Amino acid sequence: MTPATINWRDDTPHSETFDDYYFSSENGIEETNYVFLQRNELQQRWSCWQDNPGNVFTIAETGFGTGLNFLCAWQLWHQQNFNHSRLHFVSVDKYPLQRSDLTRAYKKWPILEPFCQELLNKYPPLVPGFHTIELAGGKIRLTLIFSDATKAYQEVQGRIDAWFLDGFTPSRNPDMWSPTLFHEIARLSYPGTTFSTFTAAGIVRKGLTGVGFNVNKLPGLGPKREICYGNFTKKTKHLSHLMHNQKPWFSGPVCYKTPGTAAIIGGGLAGASIARNLANRGWLVQVIEKHQKTAQEGSGNPTGITFTKLSQYNNPQNRFYQLAYLFSTPLLLELLNNSKFVRGKDWDLNGVIRLAYCEKERLEQIALVKSGLWPQDIAVPLSAKETTALIGFPCETPALLLKQGGWLRPADVVNSLLDHPNITLVCNTQLKELVQINTQVSSSTHHSKQPYWQLTLQKADTDTQLTSDIVILANSFGASTLKQTAHLPLRSVRGQVSYIPASEKSQKLKYALNYEGYTAPARDGSHCVGATFHPKAKHLTLQQEDHVTNLNNITAGLKSFADAINAEKMKNNPGLKGRVGFRCQTPDYLPMLGPVPCVDAFVEDYAPLRKGMLRDAMPLGKYHQGLYVSLAHGSRGITSAPYCAEILANIIMGDVIATDKQVLEALHPARFLIRDIKRRKI
Numbered sequence: 001m002t003p004a005t006i007n008w009r010d011d012t013p014h015s016e017t018f019d020d021y022y023f024s025s026e027n028g029i030e031e032t033n034y035v036f037l038q039r040n041e042l043q044q045r046w047s048c049w050q051d052n053p054g055n056v057f058t059i060a061e062t063g064f065g066t067g068l069n070f071l072c073a074w075q076l077w078h079q080q081n082f083n084h085s086r087l088h089f090v091s092v093d094k095y096p097l098q099r100s101d102l103t104r105a106y107k108k109w110p111i112l113e114p115f116c117q118e119l120l121n122k123y124p125p126l127v128p129g130f131h132t133i134e135l136a137g138g139k140i141r142l143t144l145i146f147s148d149a150t151k152a153y154q155e156v157q158g159r160i161d162a163w164f165l166d167g168f169t170p171s172r173n174p175d176m177w178s179p180t181l182f183h184e185i186a187r188l189s190y191p192g193t194t195f196s197t198f199t200a201a202g203i204v205r206k207g208l209t210g211v212g213f214n215v216n217k218l219p220g221l222g223p224k225r226e227i228c229y230g231n232f233t234k235k236t237k238h239l240s241h242l243m244h245n246q247k248p249w250f251s252g253p254v255c256y257k258t259p260g261t262a263a264i265i266g267g268g269l270a271g272a273s274i275a276r277n278l279a280n281r282g283w284l285v286q287v288i289e290k291h292q293k294t295a296q297e298g299s300g301n302p303t304g305i306t307f308t309k310l311s312q313y314n315n316p317q318n319r320f321y322q323l324a325y326l327f328s329t330p331l332l333l334e335l336l337n338n339s340k341f342v343r344g345k346d347w348d349l350n351g352v353i354r355l356a357y358c359e360k361e362r363l364e365q366i367a368l369v370k371s372g373l374w375p376q377d378i379a380v381p382l383s384a385k386e387t388t389a390l391i392g393f394p395c396e397t398p399a400l401l402l403k404q405g406g407w408l409r410p411a412d413v414v415n416s417l418l419d420h421p422n423i424t425l426v427c428n429t430q431l432k433e434l435v436q437i438n439t440q441v442s443s444s445t446h447h448s449k450q451p452y453w454q455l456t457l458q459k460a461d462t463d464t465q466l467t468s469d470i471v472i473l474a475n476s477f478g479a480s481t482l483k484q485t486a487h488l489p490l491r492s493v494r495g496q497v498s499y500i501p502a503s504e505k506s507q508k509l510k511y512a513l514n515y516e517g518y519t520a521p522a523r524d525g526s527h528c529v530g531a532t533f534h535p536k537a538k539h540l541t542l543q544q545e546d547h548v549t550n551l552n553n554i555t556a557g558l559k560s561f562a563d564a565i566n567a568e569k570m571k572n573n574p575g576l577k578g579r580v581g582f583r584c585q586t587p588d589y590l591p592m593l594g595p596v597p598c599v600d601a602f603v604e605d606y607a608p609l610r611k612g613m614l615r616d617a618m619p620l621g622k623y624h625q626g627l628y629v630s631l632a633h634g635s636r637g638i639t640s641a642p643y644c645a646e647i648l649a650n651i652i653m654g655d656v657i658a659t660d661k662q663v664l665e666a667l668h669p670a671r672f673l674i675r676d677i678k679r680r681k682i
């Protein structure tokens, strides 16, 4: 990423690259009000806004810059005192400002101080992609996309209520006013969407008129040039083919604008994450768990590390893991800070030390730093000496400090997430069968004219029925036993962690260590050292050879720490404790997230793909309406589950989705089905 190059002129930021000001040097706030808030009639629209749960007003902007327009929109929203509805602000910047420049710019606006402060605290690292940030206790959501505007909006899915077009002057920055960008703006608009901009240049008016906007001119503020504003009238015929930018098989499911009832199957990290996310949006949620307690299977390890895949390459898979980590770690921090669990004793998010435990890893760390994808504010390269000083154990290799990571007990996260008035936890209850009920009759408990679901649940030896508007399967391998999801390719990878008794010396470890395996600081007198990988193994009993593998890995990672826990001696200790778990994975190692396809309809509708036919004339995908999955979180459920929950909630409610189209498709539950049809396997 190239950060903005700012010249400060009388405390007003001026772009060296575009030779233009970010905002008016005399009256920035006044101009934002006049050009953007007033021309989009935000005050009028919000004064008659229905303050219902699930109601979201979405503003999209080109050119985030200092975020002044966002801050003013947030302030105006705040003044409405809404209790339930939310403002979603989507913006983009190819050359984002550094935090230090933002801090300097914000000195100009003491009136916006609390908003500026919160934004500064949560401003994302300068890493490409979609960053979704929760502000004002969840009432404001900012999706900040660090990318070129046209590329970014080509990846956006959703519907925009108002546009703030704020690139630099068209003559100096034509990229922000291109026909392709105008097409994307039209694709995301509907009759009623408004726009405004600080310029009335011919190419802007012509471009917007051409894609279906009604364009009006008005004098600028004071002596300034004319501005323009207007609203979207209709999708013009010649553009209609551009309006669906998704592959037809990934488009189709209807969304739920109003929260209803949700049954979530599985009381692990995935189930608890989506339960909390939907509960926050006003859904009434029941979480069905077959065990007596939550977090008894994949999420049952005593300690896990909050970490992610590190890569120097920016592809959808790596982007997913990086953005999941950046999204989830602040949420986990807030959640645990507000819980009964004690920081430093039960958990910490003070950073993970990724040791350069072999030459290959050392070279990869160098390449990672060079790639710029993991900048210093999130990944700090440490020399061997610095690592030694930080962790207090002699270290002979360099390392990376992953600043937002740490260690925690997954069950603490699950139980804290489920602690919400809209969530009911039903344990000792197993989902046996799901049947969709099609109805044309509206009832008080279900969305009118939408099908709903009847669940057969088994508790002890008794079957009971539950109905729900939507069902989310977050039940890991359990999904394979249900008719609708039996086709999903879920694989199991056995893993064993070892509980190594802490010594006086080893208790001094305060950072989670990551190498070929991982070691957490001591909790309740032992270190959780993990974990082995055995894709084919199914046995539940602890294996001594797996303990030996875990101990050998820590010895190769950090010998001084291995000595502190007497690793050599422990290898011969037949009484070592531990735990066996099974990771649920897909063949491409990405989770399975989204609506569930109807297999027979897919096979029939997309049969022409076998002959390599073009997709244009194909029908939209057929899905089991109201049935979704969040499965296969593999080895990184702690960070992937909360991010997947956010994306899934966006999909369910038709909000602008917190990730790009490529990532969405890479996670889609229909991806393997389509691949198999294309390969003529089915």
Ligand SMILES: Cc1cc2nc3c(=O)[nH]c(=O)nc-3n(C[C@H](O)[C@H](O)[C@H](O)COP(=O)(O)OP(=O)(O)OC[C@H]3O[C@@H](n4cnc5c(N)ncnc54)[C@H](O)[C@@H]3O)c2cc1C
Pocket (backbone or CB within 6 Å): 265, 266, 267, 268, 269, 270, 271, 288, 289, 290, 291, 294, 295, 296, 297, 298, 299, 300, 301, 303, 304, 305, 306, 307, 410, 429, 430, 431, 432, 474, 475, 476, 477, 478, 479, 494, 495, 496, 497, 518, 530, 531, 532, 580, 581, 582, 583, 630, 631, 632, 633, 634, 635, 636, 637, 638, 639
């Ligand atoms: C050994 C090991 C070490 C790991 N270490 C880490 C780590 O350090 N960091 C990290 O991020 N990740 C780690 N992971 C991965 C992480 O634990 C998983 O990705 C995560 O727990 C998956 O959560 P889940 O909710 O999808 O699945 P689960 O936690 O397995 O939850 C699924 C739930 O569904 C319930 N269920 C199933 N079928 C039904 C049904 N029909 N009716 C009702 N309930 C049902 C199950 O009882 C279960 O509680 C590790 C995994 C293992 C195995």
Ligand SMILES: C[S@@+](CC[C@H](N)C(=O)[O-])C[C@H]1O[C@@H](n2cnc3c(N)ncnc32)[C@H](O)[C@@H]1O
Pocket (backbone or CB within 6 Å): 004, 021, 022, 023, 062, 063, 064, 065, 066, 067, 068, 069, 070, 092, 093, 094, 095, 096, 147, 148, 149, 150, 166, 167, 168, 173, 175, 176
């Ligand atoms: C006029 S400034 C935006 C001012 C901003 N709204 C504010 O409140 O400070 C224009 C912004 O567009 C960004 N930009 C320029 N070209 C871009 C492009 N092709 N894609 C995305 N952003 C771009 C610049 O980095 C700059 O931050």
